[in-house]
Structure formats: C-alpha cells, structure tokens
Amino acid sequence: MPIYAQQTRKAGFGKILWFTLGLTIGVVITLFFANLVLRSGHTYAEMDWNGDGDTSLDEMLHSVDVGVRSVEVSGCPCRFFFEYKDGRPIKTMCDGKVVDFDPYAPTVGP
Amino acid sequence: MQRGRQSDPLITGKVAQATTPTRDIVPANDFAKLSQTGAANVMPQPRATRAPLPRKMPTAPIDAPRMAELLVFQPISNGRSSFGHVAIDIDGTIYSWTPGGLFVTTKDDYLKKNAFRDGTGYPLRLTDQEAKKLKQHILNFGQKEHYNFVTANCTDPIEEGLEALGYQVGLTILPAQLKAAIMQSHLASIDRSNDYPADPAQKSSAATMPWSLLSMP
Numbered sequence: 001m002p003i004y005a006q007q008t009r010k011a012g013f014g015k016i017l018w019f020t021l022g023l024t025i026g027v028v029i030t031l032f033f034a035n036l037v038l039r040s041g042h043t044y045a046e047m048d049w050n051g052d053g054d055t056s057l058d059e060m061l062h063s064v065d066v067g068v069r070s071v072e073v074s075g076c077p078c079r080f081f082f083e084y085k086d087g088r089p090i091k092t093m094c095d096g097k098v099v100d101f102d103p104y105a106p107t108v109g110p
Numbered sequence: 111m112q113r114g115r116q117s118d119p120l121i122t123g124k125v126a127q128a129t130t131p132t133r134d135i136v137p138a139n140d141f142a143k144l145s146q147t148g149a150a151n152v153m154p155q156p157r158a159t160r161a162p163l164p165r166k167m168p169t170a171p172i173d174a175p176r177m178a179e180l181l182v183f184q185p186i187s188n189g190r191s192s193f194g195h196v197a198i199d200i201d202g203t204i205y206s207w208t209p210g211g212l213f214v215t216t217k218d219d220y221l222k223k224n225a226f227r228d229g230t231g232y233p234l235r236l237t238d239q240e241a242k243k244l245k246q247h248i249l250n251f252g253q254k255e256h257y258n259f260v261t262a263n264c265t266d267p268i269e270e271g272l273e274a275l276g277y278q279v280g281l282t283i284l285p286a287q288l289k290a291a292i293m294q295s296h297l298a299s300i301d302r303s304n305d306y307p308a309d310p311a312q313k314s315s316a317a318t319m320p321w322s323l324l325s326m327p
Contacts, residue, residue: 036188036189039188040187040188064187064188064189064190065187065189065190065191065209067186067187067226067314067316069226069312069314082223082226083208083210084186084187084189084190084191084314084316085190085191085195085206085208085209085210085264086195086197086206086208086210086213086220086223086224087220087223087224087225087226088208088210088213088223089223104219104222104223
C-alpha cells in the first residue's frame with residue numbers, strides 16, 4: 001500500500017475519534033442537565049416562568065432554581081412557585097391557571 | 111573534540127582559579143572562604159522577602175450592639191442554590207445579591223420568604239460607620255455588576271465590601287468560605303450566632319446534591 005494512502009487512513013481515523021469524543025461529551029452534558037430539569041418535578045406548562053405562553057430552553061434550565069409548595073386559595077388546592085435563591089414568589093397556579101395570590105400578604109383580621 | 115575538552119575552562123577548573131578573590135580584596139568572612147573554593151557561585155543567595163500585610167482587626171467593642179449580620183442559608187436543590195446562599199442584614203434591611211439583581215427588603219419579610227430552609231446569622235463586629243460604608247458598597251455593586259454564578263455570585267458584594275473596609279477576607283466563592291473567612295478575620299464568632307430554623311410547614315423536601323456538602327453552614 002502506498003505511504004500516502006496509509007497517512008490518509010490514519011488522519012481519517014483521528015477525525016472519527018475526535019468526533020466521537022466530542023459527541024460523547026455533548027451527550028453526557030445534555031443528559032446531566034436534562035436529569036436536573038426532570039428532577040425539579042415541574043410540568044412543561046408550569047415552566048413558563050415569564051408567562052408568555054411558551055416554555056423556552058432557558059426557562060427549562062431555570063426550573064432547577066424554582067421551588068414549589070402546596071397552598072390553598074379559596075378552598076382549592078394550588079401550587080405556589082418561588083425562587084430558591086431568595087424566596088421571591090414567581091406565580092401561583094390552580095388547575096393549570098395562574099391566579100393572583102400572594103401567600104406572604106399580611107392577613108386582614110375580622 | 112579532544113582539544114575542545116582540554117581547553118574548556120569549566121572542565122579544567124580554570125574558572126575557579128580565575129575568579130577566586132584574594133583576601134586583600136574581599137573581607138575575611140564566611141562568604142570569602144566559600145569563594146575561595148568556588149562554592150559561592152552555586153550557593154543560593156538570600157531572596158528579598160515581602161513582609162506580610164498586617165491583618166486588620168475589628169475596632170468595634172466586642173460587646174457592643176451589632177448593626178450588621180451575615181445570614182448564611184443551607185444548600186437546597188440542584189441549581190444555583192445547591193451551594194447555599196448568603197445575604198446581609200444592615201440595620202434591619204436585608205441586601206441579597208441574586209440572579210435577578212440586588213434584592214432589598216426588610217428582615218422580617220426576607221425571613222418569612224426564606225422559611226423553606228434553615229439559616230444562621232452571624233452578627234458582624236463592625237462599627238456603625240463601617241456598616242454604613244458596607245451598605246453603600248453593596249448598593250454600588252448592585253448598580254454596576256451583573257450576577258454571575260462564579261465571578262459575581264451572592265458572596266461577592268459582601269466580600270468586596272469588607273475588603274474595601276480593610277478586612278482581609280480573601281477570595282471566597284462559596285457561602286461557607288465567606289463564613290470561614292469572616293471567622294478568621296475575627297468579625298464574627300460561632301458562639302454569637304443566631305439560628306433561623308425553617309418553618310416545618312414550608313420546609314422544602316428538595317434533595318440536595320453531593321457537592322452541597324462543600325457549603326453546609
């Protein structure tokens with residue numbers, strides 16, 4: 001076999017090796033973040049944090065920093081979402097709809 | 111080649127003979143003795159050492175009422191809060207640097223909103239003037255910086271503010287590191303800490319990650 005043919009085969013093998021390595025690293029990183037998002041326990045509709053009707057990739061990744069707590073609004077069970085970083089409220093959802101509810105609002109006495 | 115080796119002064123030792131100082135020129139001391147044997151050429155010379163900067167100690171009386179308190183919260187979940195969080199209370203107002211910017215609110219409101227996790231407060235031994243300067247530094251930081259998980263995270267405004275006051279806090283990235291640095295600077299002590307336990311009804315059940323062990327308060 002001519003020398004130039006051997007060199008070409010070696011160069012091709014190196015490219016395949018680097019491509020496979022890059023692909024593997026990319027898949028591992030993607031699976032890592034996908035696992036974090038899935039473990040957050042929020043549904044796709046709930047992850048629309050800015051309320052624009054669409055759930056972007058940024059909003060999905062932001063889900064790992066959002067906590068959820070069960071609250072009761074007018075006798076109905078609802079889910080209250082807040083920022084883990086500083087506890088700021090994001091939204092409250094009852095039956096899949098966003099409602100105006102602030103659990104930290106001071107209660108008014110009778 | 112052979113001729114070169116014979117004429118090489120390093121091999122024949124002519125360098126040592128040529129550079130050997132006589133006692134008439136060099137004072138008779140240990141260095142001169144070493145020089146006679148040529149050993150001075152290979153002896154390590156003393157380096158100019160830089161004196162360590164004096165560490166600033168707190169000037170506020172140890173038993174004086176403390177205007178500022180560092181709040182360190184436990185790690186939670188698997189995102190940016192998985193290393194914990196740190197905020198500062200200055201005169202009843204909380205300053206918390208977050209991805210959304212500088213969060214300023216009253217201490218009661220902040221603790222109510224953060225009742226889903228345990229926290230510990232460390233009153234800082236700062237004078238009133240120092241506390242006011244620290245507050246101003248944090249407000250300026252909030253106006254000019256953007257949050258970054260590594261380079262401008264929740265510890266940075268407090269860390270830089272204390273450095274600006276002259277306290278050597280060093281490079282801290284994690285809340286636990288900032289707490290340790292403040293202890294080392296004698297700005298706070300474990301025995302004067304305040305506990306802010308989570309509300310059992312609100313306590314988050316989110317699992318923490320293995321790396322959260324690095325930042326347990």
